[in-house]
Amino acid sequence: MGDVVIRVEGAGIRFRRNRRGRRSFKDLFAGSNRRARPNEFWALRGVDVEVRAGEAIGVVGRNGQGKSTLLKLVAGVMLPDEGRVDVIGGVAPLIEITGGFVDDLTVRENVHLTAGLHGMTRAEIDERYDEIIDFAELRESVDTPYKHLSSGMKVRLAFSVISRLEEPILLVDEVLAVGDKAFRDKCYQRIDELLAGGRTLFFVSHNERDLTRFCTRGLYLDKGLLQLDGPIEGVLAAYNRDYGSPS
Amino acid sequence: MPLSADAGGMPLALCTVTLASPSRPPRTPARVYRQTLWLLTSRDLRVRYSTSFLGYVWSVLDPLVMAVIYWFVFTQIVDRSIGADPYIVFLLAGLLPWTWFNGAIGDSTRAFIKDAKLVRSTRLPRSVWVARIVLSKGIEFVLAIPVVIAFAVIYGAEPTWGVLWLPLAILLQATLILGLGLMIAPLVVFFRDLERAVKLVLRFLFYASPIIYGLTDLPDGLEAWMAFNPLSGIFSLYRASFFPDQVEPFAVVVAAIMSLVILGAGILVFRRMVRAVLKEI
Numbered sequence: 283m284g285d286v287v288i289r290v291e292g293a294g295i296r297f298r299r300n301r302r303g304r305r306s307f308k309d310l311f312a313g314s315n316r317r318a319r320p321n322e323f324w325a326l327r328g329v330d331v332e333v334r335a336g337e338a339i340g341v342v343g344r345n346g347q348g349k350s351t352l353l354k355l356v357a358g359v360m361l362p363d364e365g366r367v368d369v370i371g372g373v374a375p376l377i378e379i380t381g382g383f384v385d386d387l388t389v390r391e392n393v394h395l396t397a398g399l400h401g402m403t404r405a406e407i408d409e410r411y412d413e414i415i416d417f418a419e420l421r422e423s424v425d426t427p428y429k430h431l432s433s434g435m436k437v438r439l440a441f442s443v444i445s446r447l448e449e450p451i452l453l454v455d456e457v458l459a460v461g462d463k464a465f466r467d468k469c470y471q472r473i474d475e476l477l478a479g480g481r482t483l484f485f486v487s488h489n490e491r492d493l494t495r496f497c498t499r500g501l502y503l504d505k506g507l508l509q510l511d512g513p514i515e516g517v518l519a520a521y522n523r524d525y526g527s528p529s
Numbered sequence: 530m531p532l533s534a535d536a537g538g539m540p541l542a543l544c545t546v547t548l549a550s551p552s553r554p555p556r557t558p559a560r561v562y563r564q565t566l567w568l569l570t571s572r573d574l575r576v577r578y579s580t581s582f583l584g585y586v587w588s589v590l591d592p593l594v595m596a597v598i599y600w601f602v603f604t605q606i607v608d609r610s611i612g613a614d615p616y617i618v619f620l621l622a623g624l625l626p627w628t629w630f631n632g633a634i635g636d637s638t639r640a641f642i643k644d645a646k647l648v649r650s651t652r653l654p655r656s657v658w659v660a661r662i663v664l665s666k667g668i669e670f671v672l673a674i675p676v677v678i679a680f681a682v683i684y685g686a687e688p689t690w691g692v693l694w695l696p697l698a699i700l701l702q703a704t705l706i707l708g709l710g711l712m713i714a715p716l717v718v719f720f721r722d723l724e725r726a727v728k729l730v731l732r733f734l735f736y737a738s739p740i741i742y743g744l745t746d747l748p749d750g751l752e753a754w755m756a757f758n759p760l761s762g763i764f765s766l767y768r769a770s771f772f773p774d775q776v777e778p779f780a781v782v783v784a785a786i787m788s789l790v791i792l793g794a795g796i797l798v799f800r801r802m803v804r805a806v807l808k809e810i
Contacts, residue, residue, distance in 0.1 A: 297808055358652035361804045373652070381646030384572060386580045398568045399651055401561065 284335025285370070287451060287482050288356055292365030294327035295351060325351050329365070329508045331501060335450065338483040340497030340514050342521045348503045349486045350455055353377065356484055357453050372401055372449035379440035385429035389420055389439060392428050396443050410446050417468070418442035438465055445472050451482045470495070490518055562654045569661040574668065588669045589676050592624040599624075599741050611742040613772045615684035621677045622768045623740040626702060629670035630760065631731055636662045637710035638717045638724040645810045655803050656796075659710040663703055671699075681771060691769025691776065698766035705759050705788040711795030715802035718809050739764050744777050756780035759787040 299321050326348040333339060341349045354360040355367045357375040382396040393414055397407045415421055418439040423431065431439065445452075452473070473496060477483055487493055493500070493514060500517025502510040510520050556564075578584035600617045603609040612619040640658045641648055648658065681688065717723045738760040739746075747755055755761050756777065762784025768775040 295808075354649075357650075359649055360807050363804070375650060375652070378646055378650040381650035384576060386576050387572070391575065395568055395572055399565060399647070399653060401556065401564075403564075 284337075284480075286332050287335045287370045288331065288333035288484070289368045289370075290329050290331040290352075290355070290365070291368075293329045293352075293355060293362040293367050294324055294364040295355065295360065295362050296322045296324045298322050324506050326355070326362075326503075326506050327364075329503075331508065331511065333482060333484070335482055336480050337499055338477055338497045339485065340493040340500045340517070341484070341486045341503060342493065342500055342517055343503035344525060348506050350377075352501075352503065353453055353455050353484060353486050356451075369451065371451060372447075373451040373453055374400065374444050374447035374449040376441065376444050376452070376454045378455075379444055380436050383428050383436065383440065386427055388425050388427055389415075389431070390424045392439070393443055396440070397447070400444065400447050401449070402447060406448060414439075414442045414446050417446075417472070434462065434465070441469055441472075445469075445476065450480075451484065452476055453484045455486045456488070493518065558654070562657065565653050565657050566660055566664060569657060570665045570668070573661065573665040585672065589673045592621065592628045592673065593676060596620045596624050603741065611746040613743065613768075613775065615680075615686050618677065618681050618684055618686045618771055619743070619768065620741065621680055622771065623738075623764050625670060625673050625677060626698070626764060626767050627735065627738065627740050627760075628673075629666050630702065630706060631735070632669075633662050633666040633706045634709055634713065634727060634731060636666070637706075637714045638727050640710065640714035641718050641806060641810055648807070648810050655807075656711060656799060659714050659799075660707060663706045663710060666706075667699070667703055686771045688770055689773045691771070691773040694766040694769045694776070698763055701759075701766070701785055701788050702763050704792050705763070705784075708788065708790075708792035708795035711792075711799040715799055715806045718806050734758070734760070743768065743772075743775050744780055745775065752777075753779075756783045757787070759784040759791070763788075 329352065341352060343349045351360065353375075354377065355362055356369060357373055357377060358367075358369065359375070359377070382399055383392045384395065387395065393411060394404075394407055397410075397414075398404070402410075415424060418435070418441075420431075420435060420439055423435070428436070428439075454473070470492075473483070477496065483496060485493065485497055497514045500510070500512065500514035501508060502517045502521055504524070510517050577588075581587055583590075596617060599620055603611070604616055609616065637659055640662060644658060647653075648655075680686075713723065713727060717727075737755075738758055739755070744752060744755060744761055744765055756779055762777065762780035762782070765775045765777050765780055
């Protein structure tokens with residue numbers, strides 16, 4: 283077993299129930315108040331997880347039970363209202379992967395921009411540039427503005443860039459549902475490679491086949507609480523027992 | 530560098546398997562910040578210059594057209610008793626920094642909204658969303674300085690030692706804009722109305738700042754009050770390059786203190802609100 287790379291301790295985060303809830307300046311500045319106000323609910327609370335290097339973890343739960351929120355806390359794009367989330371080493375977040383791309387810039391410029399924002403140095407980008415373009419199968423379009431790519435091409439490019447990041451932790455949020463079958467297979471293969479290379483995987487999905495394929499350990503989130511943390515088969519069984527299995 | 534050693538001779542299939550790399554040198558927060566800031570700033574500038582045919586000209590044209598309008602009104606129509614000669618140089622020395630201020634504050638109302646997807650999906654130092662606006666607009670301002678020089682040459686305005694104030698003026702203005710931006714950017718996420726309010730205040734501020742007139746043109750009672758608009762002191766420093774008697778030490782000191790206080794307040798507001806902003810975005 284490797285070192286602990288993700289440590290979540292008593293993490294909780296709360297959201298407003300309705301968007302139109304009354305907002306006052308006082309609310310905004312009441313920083314880390316522990317109590318949820320009446321129009322707020324805890325999307326996650328009291329979550330304790332330790333992940334060691336090289337583990338592949340699948341997060342299971344129904345919609346709105348905090349799966350993506352947990353992933354975002356680990357990715358550092360949201361901050362917990364209580365408890366703490368420590369991530370040792372960088373993360374490669376496959377969350378809204380096309381988010382950083384700019385319509386008016388070319389594919390080439392976008393690769394440099396996005397890879398750079400995710401922490402790659404210029405030398406590293408230059409070194410991997412060809413690999414990224416070849417994987418995305420966009421060799422002919424490197425000087426095309428990003429907005430002229432088809433949506434499939436966009437996702438291919440984005441996956442290609444993020445999955446080439448030299449980060450020890452890979453976060454995947456159901457992005458694999460997109461793209462044609464051939465590319466999906468390529469993505470799966472790439473994730474397999476990364477796992478074989480010792481990366482840590484944090485995987486959110488509804489797809490049981492994907493979960494059992496990649497993950498060894500599962501986290502079952504329900505009602506904002508971590509209900510079960512164990513081998514993926516057991517976690518899936520518990521989830522299916524609670525909510526009925528489609529298969 | 531984990532790959533550089535074996536990327537040379539090995540077949541490609543092997544190269545694609547990159548190992549998790551504990552050997553990667555950790556990057557300091559300051560370096561991450563600098564790299565991110567630079568990437569986003571150059572992205573902003575590149576987008577602006579690659580999408581429009583005239584690129585650079587547009588960033589200069591706006592203050593230039595305004596300068597010509599005011600020059601025409603105040604020298605050809607109205608008998609002017611304000612400012613200094615040559616009036617067009619006097620105008621430009623105030624209008625160009627105003628364009629920076631106006632553009633950066635205006636854009637900071639959309640700092641998070643415009644890049645919401647990126648904010649949601651990428652872990653970046655968050656104040657960078659404001660800082661990059663200050664920087665990219667600041668670079669446009671610096672690039673526009675040759676326009677003033679050109680007019681100074683044409684109209685024979687003599688540069689003075691006051692030009693040495695220029696770095697201080699730029700520094701103070703950047704501090705002020707950053708502070709205001711750090712307050713406005715997160716607040717707009719919750720109070721969308723603020724976007725319009727800011728536009729209105731900016732329009733008011735244009736006339737309430739010494740741009741088409743100088744601080745010294747104001748009646749005595751008003752002059753002291755005007756110093757509490759930090760732009761007064763800052764713009765007087767810019768004008769010192771050609772019109773050293775425009776500098777009002779009291780206004781400059783007030784501007785410096787206020788800029789620092791506003792930056793402090795901005796950092797405080799930003800820190801307290803960023804958690805809520807990330808949820809809302």
